[in-house]
């Protein structure tokens with residue numbers, strides 16, 4: 001028999017994992033409306049508002065947005081099966097656990113993956129991108145596939161510079177980018193960076209429950225999809241784009257999640273404004289790093305210009321398991337922290353600071369970490385929370 005928790009934990013649970021993130025009450029209320037006829041006139045308005053609003057979130061005017069009732073992993077698969085053919089060569093980078101999982105999807109479809117090794121503490125090196133593409137003079141590589149924000153490590157790759165490297169090498173490969181933990185948290189510019197396929201999900205920066213994922217697709221990717229021969233049915237862009245013209249879907253959409261999505265777009269794009277959303281994330285991330293440094297703990301990310309604004313991964317000293325630490329924090333302070341993924345299991349915990357969050361919520365979470373370090377007996381200095389408070393009170397975003 002599973003053990004039933006016998007202690008009621010009062011107050012709000014602190015969900016500080018890097019996705020799923022806190023869902024604002026406004027979004028929960030927006031979703032709790034009756035489900036409507038997905039072939040009726042009222043639905044068409046909802047569908048068009050979501051598809052149009054998402055373009056602003058991806059910062060695209062010319063791209064098409066696709067909405068799937070699936071987790072982000074589905075949108076990974078969609079990016080592949082719509083654009084590539086069996087045995088095509090693709091270039092990927094071992095930035096961490098999620099890059100490694102995406103590679104596995106590509107391999108499962110019979111693609112030939114060139115996987116540039118990495119130490120899980122750095123982002124993609126644009127110089128390596130340029131070198132690899134220049135070496136490929138016969139243009140065997142059909143796609144360069146990048147994770148924008150590596151959620152397992154708290155390292156953000158510079159996609160604008162990756163694009164510049166591709167242009168410098170004059171290579172025609174498609175650029176595909178996973179923004180599942182960066183979209184609506186960290187600046188992502190679909191048109192400016194000429195990204196061909198963007199992959200995103202609902203449960204991180206968009207502040208929605210899990211269950212939706214997205215592709216944002218360029219003209220070039222749509223053209224590639226006409227030639228590509230991997231089999232596709234559910235994920236087919238062409239099947240989707242036809243009915244989408246009128247705001248409809250080829251199968252039953254996740255109507256109530258779309259109510260939530262419409263509300264999230266209203267909040268992020270029309271009320272707070274994306275530049276302010278990015279600034280808020282930068283600031284909360286910087287405050288978190290102040291706390292980690294003051295505790296005397298080590299940040300996993302080694303490059304200051306690659307620090308993630310969505311989450312911070314922190315290394316625990318030898319002999320202290322992240323798994324036990326997080327259990328102590330959860331049981332004592334009702335705070336969920338992110339676990340160590342893949343080869344970081346047992347060694348690294350992650351503080352999510354993306355989505356619907358403000359100064360006081362962040363400080364509550366940092367208090368939980370600081371008290372947890374004390375309770376678990378991790379050698380550290382006090383004063384992390386105080387350092388974060390001081391930073392936040394100064395009011396800058398450096």
Ligand SMILES: *Cc1c(COP(=O)(O)O)cnc(C)c1O
Nearest residue numbers: 071072073098149151180181201
């Ligand atoms: C969360 C995440 C995924 C996986 O998405 P699911 O919704 O769990 O399928 C993939 N890539 C990145 C960067 C993520 O953060």
